[in-house]
Amino acid sequence: MGQIVIQQSAPGFELRHFEDAGRNDLALYSNPVEARAISTYSDAGEFRPLKTAPTLRHGWRLQLPDLESLRTALDFFYPAMLGSLLSHERNELLPVDLRETLGRQSGMYAVTKKITDPQADALIETVCNSAHGCLKTILWQIAPDRPVTSLPAEKFNPAVSQIPAALPVLPMLCAEACNLLVAAAREVVKKVPVAE
Numbered sequence: 092m093g094q095i096v097i098q099q100s101a102p103g104f105e106l107r108h109f110e111d112a113g114r115n116d117l118a119l120y121s122n123p124v125e126a127r128a129i130s131t132y133s134d135a136g137e138f139r140p141l142k143t144a145p146t147l148r149h150g151w152r153l154q155l156p157d158l159e160s161l162r163t164a165l166d167f168f169y170p171a172m173l174g175s176l177l178s179h180e181r182n183e184l185l186p187v188d189l190r191e192t193l194g195r196q197s198g199m200y201a202v203t204k205k206i207t208d209p210q211a212d213a214l215i216e217t218v219c220n221s222a223h224g225c226l227k228t229i230l231w232q233i234a235p236d237r238p239v240t241s242l243p244a245e246k247f248n249p250a251v252s253q254i255p256a257a258l259p260v261l262p263m264l265c266a267e268a269c270n271l272l273v274a275a276a277r278e279v280v281k282k283v284p285v286a287e
């Protein structure tokens with residue numbers, strides 16, 4: 092899930108950063124709550140406001156005794172992602188297109204309704220791309236008849252991993268544009284440069 096490899100390790104599970112697969116010098120943790128501290132800052136010590144950004148720090152492994160502690164840890168690493176996936180598998184996760192999300196904005200964000208489709212496409216490419224933006228798989232479109240055209244098809248396919256690793260994937264699903272994207276849309280409309 093995301094940048095985390097989950098392996099069975101009797102009697103439970105072991106989690107680590109997928110790029111730490113061959114390392115034997117990792118700091119060992121055993122409490123699922125430790126996932127909160129592990130995921131708060133990047134390798135560079137920068138706060139991670141978006142937990143699904145591809146900036147999870149390296150250098151740790153988390154040994155967990157059972158499925159319940161695994162679920163707790165994953166909820167700290169990637170809040171609500173396991174629940175969203177289970178909802179999706181029950182066909183209960185309903186995607187909301189960007190136009191509908193922006194249409195509901197009020198106050199200082201009401202201006203986001205004015206973003207054009209090409210502007211939205213360019214913004215989504217910057218904010219949501221898996222290489223340096225966000226590892227979620229997008230389920231929504233710009234509008235019912237307007238898909239996002241600035242990202243590869245893999246970004247919209249839950250069966251495809253968003254990291255460069257050939258592993259079975261528990262996808263993290265984006266059913267509706269997040270506050271980060273809406274705030275960035277406001278900056279675009281107000282002609283303020285969008286930070287990358």
Ligand code: SF4
Binds near residue numbers: 226228
């Ligand atoms: S809109 Fe979805 S895919 Fe894009 S940054 Fe936000 S959570 Fe990630």
